[in-house]
Amino acid sequence: MGIIVQKYGGSSVADIERIKDVAKRIVKTKNQGNSVVVVVSALGDTTDNLLEMAYKMTSLPPERELDMLLATGEQVSVALLSMAIHSLGHEAISFTGQQVGIVTDAVHTKAKILDIHSERILSAIEEGKIVIVAGFQGVTGDNDITTLGRGGSDTTAVALAAKLKADICEIYTDVDGVYTADPHIAPSASKIAEISFDEMLEMAATGAKVLQARSVEFGRNHGVAIHVRSSFSDEPGTLIEEAGKIMEKAIISGVTHDVDEAKITILGVPDRPGIAAKVFRTLADANVNVDMIIQNVSEKGCADISFTVVKDDLDRAKDVVDKITVELKARGSTCDEGIAKISLIGAGMKTHPGVAADMFSVLAENNINIEMISTSSIKISCVISEKDVESAVKALHEKFGLGSNKG
Amino acid sequence: MGIIVQKYGGSSVADIERIKDVAKRIVKTKNQGNSVVVVVSALGDTTDNLLEMAYKMTSLPPERELDMLLATGEQVSVALLSMAIHSLGHEAISFTGQQVGIVTDAVHTKAKILDIHSERILSAIEEGKIVIVAGFQGVTGDNDITTLGRGGSDTTAVALAAKLKADICEIYTDVDGVYTADPHIAPSASKIAEISFDEMLEMAATGAKVLQARSVEFGRNHGVAIHVRSSFSDEPGTLIEEAGKIMEKAIISGVTHDVDEAKITILGVPDRPGIAAKVFRTLADANVNVDMIIQNVSEKGCADISFTVVKDDLDRAKDVVDKITVELKARGSTCDEGIAKISLIGAGMKTHPGVAADMFSVLAENNINIEMISTSSIKISCVISEKDVESAVKALHEKFGLGSNKG
Numbered sequence: 001m002g003i004i005v006q007k008y009g010g011s012s013v014a015d016i017e018r019i020k021d022v023a024k025r026i027v028k029t030k031n032q033g034n035s036v037v038v039v040v041s042a043l044g045d046t047t048d049n050l051l052e053m054a055y056k057m058t059s060l061p062p063e064r065e066l067d068m069l070l071a072t073g074e075q076v077s078v079a080l081l082s083m084a085i086h087s088l089g090h091e092a093i094s095f096t097g098q099q100v101g102i103v104t105d106a107v108h109t110k111a112k113i114l115d116i117h118s119e120r121i122l123s124a125i126e127e128g129k130i131v132i133v134a135g136f137q138g139v140t141g142d143n144d145i146t147t148l149g150r151g152g153s154d155t156t157a158v159a160l161a162a163k164l165k166a167d168i169c170e171i172y173t174d175v176d177g178v179y180t181a182d183p184h185i186a187p188s189a190s191k192i193a194e195i196s197f198d199e200m201l202e203m204a205a206t207g208a209k210v211l212q213a214r215s216v217e218f219g220r221n222h223g224v225a226i227h228v229r230s231s232f233s234d235e236p237g238t239l240i241e242e243a244g245k246i247m248e249k250a251i252i253s254g255v256t257h258d259v260d261e262a263k264i265t266i267l268g269v270p271d272r273p274g275i276a277a278k279v280f281r282t283l284a285d286a287n288v289n290v291d292m293i294i295q296n297v298s299e300k301g302c303a304d305i306s307f308t309v310v311k312d313d314l315d316r317a318k319d320v321v322d323k324i325t326v327e328l329k330a331r332g333s334t335c336d337e338g339i340a341k342i343s344l345i346g347a348g349m350k351t352h353p354g355v356a357a358d359m360f361s362v363l364a365e366n367n368i369n370i371e372m373i374s375t376s377s378i379k380i381s382c383v384i385s386e387k388d389v390e391s392a393v394k395a396l397h398e399k400f401g402l403g404s405n406k407g
Numbered sequence: 408m409g410i411i412v413q414k415y416g417g418s419s420v421a422d423i424e425r426i427k428d429v430a431k432r433i434v435k436t437k438n439q440g441n442s443v444v445v446v447v448s449a450l451g452d453t454t455d456n457l458l459e460m461a462y463k464m465t466s467l468p469p470e471r472e473l474d475m476l477l478a479t480g481e482q483v484s485v486a487l488l489s490m491a492i493h494s495l496g497h498e499a500i501s502f503t504g505q506q507v508g509i510v511t512d513a514v515h516t517k518a519k520i521l522d523i524h525s526e527r528i529l530s531a532i533e534e535g536k537i538v539i540v541a542g543f544q545g546v547t548g549d550n551d552i553t554t555l556g557r558g559g560s561d562t563t564a565v566a567l568a569a570k571l572k573a574d575i576c577e578i579y580t581d582v583d584g585v586y587t588a589d590p591h592i593a594p595s596a597s598k599i600a601e602i603s604f605d606e607m608l609e610m611a612a613t614g615a616k617v618l619q620a621r622s623v624e625f626g627r628n629h630g631v632a633i634h635v636r637s638s639f640s641d642e643p644g645t646l647i648e649e650a651g652k653i654m655e656k657a658i659i660s661g662v663t664h665d666v667d668e669a670k671i672t673i674l675g676v677p678d679r680p681g682i683a684a685k686v687f688r689t690l691a692d693a694n695v696n697v698d699m700i701i702q703n704v705s706e707k708g709c710a711d712i713s714f715t716v717v718k719d720d721l722d723r724a725k726d727v728v729d730k731i732t733v734e735l736k737a738r739g740s741t742c743d744e745g746i747a748k749i750s751l752i753g754a755g756m757k758t759h760p761g762v763a764a765d766m767f768s769v770l771a772e773n774n775i776n777i778e779m780i781s782t783s784s785i786k787i788s789c790v791i792s793e794k795d796v797e798s799a800v801k802a803l804h805e806k807f808g809l810g811s812n813k814g
Contacts (some may be wrong), residue, residue, distance in 0.1 A: 016463045050483070056423045057487050058494030065493070068501050069486035072479035076457070079476035080464050086472070087465035094475050098505065099550055143506055143527075 002167040003125070004029055007039040007135065007157035011174040012231035013077055014044035022172075022231060023084035026130060030090065035125045037164060039135040039157040040081055042073025063108035067137075067147045071097070074134035074153070082132045092130040095120065097137035098145065102156065104138035110149035111138055113156075116163040133160065151212025158215045162222035169219065169226050171211065176230035177237035178203065178210050180402035181255040185393045188403035192253060193236070196243035199253045199345050202379040206343035207258030216240060243347060251348030252355070252400040257389050258341045261291060262314050263371065264321055265306040268331025271297050279305060279324055286320045288313045292341070292374045292383065302331070306372060308383065311337065339371065340389040343381040344396060356380050362399045368392050409574040410532065411436055414446040414542065414564035418581040419638035420484055421451035429579075429638060430491035433537060437497065442532045444571060446542040446564040447488055449480025470515035474544075474554045478504070481541035481560070489539045499537040502527065504544035505552065509563065511545035517556035518545055520563075523570040540567065558619025565622045569629035576626065576633045578618065583637035584644035585610065585617055587809035588662040592800045595810035599660060600643070603650035606660045606752050609786040613750035614665030623647060650754060658755030659762070659807040664796050665748045668698060669721050670778065671728055672713040675738025678704050686712060686731055693727045695720045699748070699781045699790065709738070713779060715790065718744065746778065747796040750788040751803060763787050769806045775799050 006026065013019050030036045050069050054061045061069075078094035085092035101117030124131050135153025138146045148155055154171055161169035178200065181189040195203070197220035204213035210228055219226045219240065229237030269275055276295060283290055293307045309317045314337070321333050349355045359380055363370055368391065372383035384392055397403065413433065420426045437443045457476050461468045468476075485501035492499035508524030531538050542560025545553045555562050561578055568576035585607065588596040602610070604627035611620035617635055626633045626647065636644030676682055683702060690697055700714045716724045721744070728740050756762045766787055770777055775798065779790035791799055804810065 016460065019464065053423065053483075053487060054490055057426065057490040060494075061490045062493050065486045065489045065501055068489070068503075069483060072482045072486075075479045075482075076460075076476060079472045079479075080460060082472045082475070083461060083464040083468045086469050087467075094472055096475075096552075145503075 001033060001035050003035045003037060003164050005037045005039065005157050005161040005164065005166045005169045006172060007153055007170065008041065008172045008231055009153065009174070010041040010044050010046070012172050013040055013081065018231075019043075019077075019080055020084050023081060023088055025172075025231065026085060027088050027090050030130055034167075037121060037125070037131045037133065037160060037166070038081065039133050039153055039160060040074060040077040041135050041153040042070075043077055043080075046073040046076070064144060067108045067145050070147050071134070071137040071145045074136050078132045078134045085130055085132075090130060091128060092132055093124050094132040094134070096134050097156070098139040098143070100133055102138035102159075104140060104146045104148070106140045106142070106144065106146065108144075108146055111140075111146035113138060113148070113159050116159060118160075118163050121160075121164065151214050154212055154215035155218055158218045158222075158224050158226060161224045162218065166224070169224050171215075171226060171228045172231035173210060173228065174230065174232070175210055176233060176235055177228055178208060178240075179254065181393050181397045182257065185257070185390050186255070186397040186403075189397065190403065192238050194239045194241065194246045195253055196246060196347055197240060198243065198378055199347055200240045202343070202345045202376065203254055203256055206341060206345065206379065206381055207256040207260075208254070211240075250346060251352050252344055252346035252402065254345050255393055255396045255400070255402065256343045256345060257393055258343075259339075259386055259389060260310055261308040261339065261341055262311050262335060262337040263306055263308050263339045263383060264317060265304055265334045265336075266321060266325060266328075266330050267304050267333060268302040269305055269328055270330075271301045271303040275303070275328065276305065278328070280307075282324055283309075283317060283320050286316050288317045288320065292372050292381065294372050294374075308339070308341065308372070338386045339383050340386045340392075341381050341383050342389060342392045342396070343379055344400065345379050347378050349380070350377050358399065359396065362395050363392060366391050366395050410442045410444060410571050412444045412446065412564050412568040412571065412573045412576045413579060414560055414577065415448065415579045415638055416560065416581070417448040417451050417453070419579050420447060420488065425638075426450075426484075426487055426491050430488060430495055432579075432638065433492060434495050434497050437537055441574075444528060444532070444538045444540065444567060444573070445488065446540050446560055446567060447481060447484040448542050448560040449477075450484055450487075453480040453483070471551060474515045474552050477554050478541070478544040478552045481543050485539045485541045492537055492539075497537060498535060499539055500531050501539040501541070503541050504563070505546040505550070507540055509545035509566070511547060511553045511555070513547045513549070513551065513553065515551075515553055518547075518553035520545060520555070520566050523566060525567075525570050528567075528571065558621050561619055561622035562625055565625045565629070565631050565633060568631045569625065573631070576631050578622075578633060578635045579638035580617060580635065581637065581639070582617055583640060583642055584635055585615060585647075586661065588800050588804045589664065592664070592797050593662070593804040593810075596804065597810060599645050601646045601648065601653045602660055603653060603754055604647060605650065605785055606754050607647045609750070609752045609783065610661055610663055613748060613752065613786065613788055614663040614667075615661070618647075657753060658759050659751055659753035659809060661752050662800055662803045662807070662809065663750045663752060664800055665750075666746075666793055666796060667717050668715040668746065668748055669718050669742060669744040670713055670715050670746045670790060671724060672711055672741045672743075673728060673732060673735075673737050674711050674740060675709045676712055676735055677737075678708045678710040682710070682735065683712065685735070687714075689731055690716075690724060690727050693723050695724045695727065699779050699788065701779050701781075715746070715748065715779070745793045746790050747793045747799075748788050748790050749796060749799045749803070750786055751807065752786050754785050756787070757784050765806065766803065769802050770799060773798050773802050
């Protein structure tokens with residue numbers, strides 16, 4: 001009997017009625033002859049409410065205690081979901097991260113999973129029980145409670161699926177899959193039936209919000225196929241799997257956009273070896289995540305260095321840049337929060353060299369100025385002005401034939 | 408450095424401000440040179456709210472899952488309280504029942520503590536930290552979460568104090584101690600400064616609500632002095648300790664009353680050996696807690712058996728009685744919910760034989776009919792009509808000189 005891991009996010013278990021609906025779906029999967037292991041997030045806004053209480057208590061809550069607090073959210077969910085399944089006449093058993101031995105490092109609020117002791121889950125499965133596991137949480141070797149940070153419950157689900165050698169990891173959410181573009185911007189956007197791990201990673205990294213890159217990477221590294229689908233319908237969603245298993249490959253899988261980044265430029269930096277290393281080492285030490293980087297040499301042996309950071313890191317980044325500017329005797333720095341990153345993702349690019357040129361042409365035809373460019377073998381990203389993001393998404397989506405009428 | 412165990416109930420940590428007040432009190436105790444171990448209940452109405460959610464999910468939630476759910480309440484409290492202490496510049500560390508190794512049996516929702524592994528607490532104390540422990544919860548040998556039932560957090564506190572050989576176990580609550588009578592009924596009621604475990608046990612068993620009998624019994628069996636006091640003032644409360652340590656003994660410590668019981672009478676039961684055993688064995692098997700019992704033989708070799716049960720158990724008790732009445736060919740049964748139990752508690756009764764007679768006289772003078780009587784060496788209880796309870800409490804309180812003017 002195969003094992004299916006299902007993960008339900010906070011919006012899927014936002015209230016009593018939705019939890020009951022989720023219970024029905026789980027029982028249905030079980031009745032189809034599967035062993036079912038379920039990972040659940042906290043109910044609706046629970047995590048936000050707990051955080052609010054913590055910050056009312058102190059502006060700087062110790063992270064160990066934050067984890068102690070936040071972990072209760074998922075514990076409530078698993079208990080209630082287990083009760084809902086019992087009321088349908090099926091045996092279910094709930095577990096905390098500690099109880100199923102999801103062992104993590106001790107980096108509180110963003111711990112990484114080191115190992116999973118699956119014995120307890122496997123013996124519950126053998127007893128015919130539906131297993132309900134609290135997502136987002138683990139335990140250190142010293143028996144302290146940890147949480148896994150953003151997208152943590154997805155990671156719990158994929159990691160469990162890997163450990164249990166599950167047939168599939170189903171991620172249930174409030175959208176019905178991954179789309180070729182944001183349907184709010186491009187109404188003709190269509191659901192992607194299948195996509196490779198690498199493409200999905202690029203989609204996540206460039207703005208697709210449906211899955212965190214972290215769980216996709218976990219799936220890729222452990223060969224766990226992930227099915228992203230809606231908890232409100234029975235339609236199949238998007239299957240994320242190894243490239244080799246995908247039958248029909250599109251040249252371009254999707255257009256993504258991201259308006260959560262800002263661009264910083266350090267002007268007139270002396271152009272000598274080691275300067276870029278110095279800049280980005282200092283930013284990394286300040287825990288600033290840098291995304292795109294470009295450097296161009298201007299006249300008089302000076303260079304301008306531009307890079308993008310997520311807006312959450314912007315204040316920290318500016319502090320660092322102010323110090324570096326003085327230290328390097330650079331001419332100054334600028335910061336632009338009004339930018340957007342727009343990206344084309346597609347494994348087919350590897351064998352279709354004209355894609356970048358086509359992309360630049362489309363943007364030019366729409367009078368959209370390109371401020372930065374970054375490419376990988378399956379992705380092209382351009383930084384443009386935030387005001388142009390809608391027209392850029394629409395134009396690219398149409399140009400590359402991604403609409404729902406594409407067949 | 409001595410260890411003080413402090414327990415704060417739900418009303419003491421009902422909201423953010425109260426938790427901050429509790430944190431200040433804890434820090435003050437620490438600054439006075441004590442090692443402090445704190446036991447906390449769930450915030451305000453949390454437990455009730457969680458129960459409500461559970462019963463919306465199913466009318467019969469599995470008890471293991473109920474415990475999983477309820478234990479989150481105290482986990483939230485310990486994390487928030489630990490944060491509040493940190494914000495005052497002191498080191499605190501919170502623990503779940505599982506983390507401090509409060510090992511219980513597997514009787515979910517009313518587990519009994521079997522052992523406490525105190526190593527983790529002791530090493531935190533050695534590091535100078537204030538230790539915050541989730542009350543009301545434990546863990547089975549199989550690592551399942553349990554809760555200790557009614558008054559569970561008090562029991563956690565007293566058990567920890569016993570294990571840690573604490574100097575004292577302070578139970579903070581929303582009243583400032585144990586009173587000679589309910590001040591709402593007898594306005595002259597005074598706070599009892601010291602009382603023996605045995606007397607406190609009788610007080611709790613006969614209606615005093617400030618402490619559950621269970622934790623008092625634990626304190627008595629392990630010699631842990633318990634100080635019941637208010638979390639809203641610095642006044643000393645009531646010290647519960649071994650009788651031998653109490654300097655000045657009163658003949659009567661207090662008057663208690665209880666309107667939560669009902670009286671059932673089985674009429675015309677054949678008067679032969681084994682009948683009472685049969686009746687009360689059957690009730691015990693149905694998990695009905697019987698309090699007072701009287702049996703009187705009437706004419707024609709038949710007896711009437713009356714007993715009281717808490718009203719929560721009344722429906723179950725009636726079912727049992729209906730069956731027994733048929734089985735024993737008794738004449739019938741009656742049930743009276745309009746009763747009250749009124750009790751006099753005092754270790755001095757042992758050496759003052761006239762107390763019972765005085766009590767009956769006072770009730771008679773006030774035209775109060777006595778329906779049942781039960782005595783122990785330090786207690787006399789009478790069942791009377793519920794409508795007479797106020798006048799009975801007032802009259803007895805005055806007759807035995809328990810008012811605040813007693814010195």
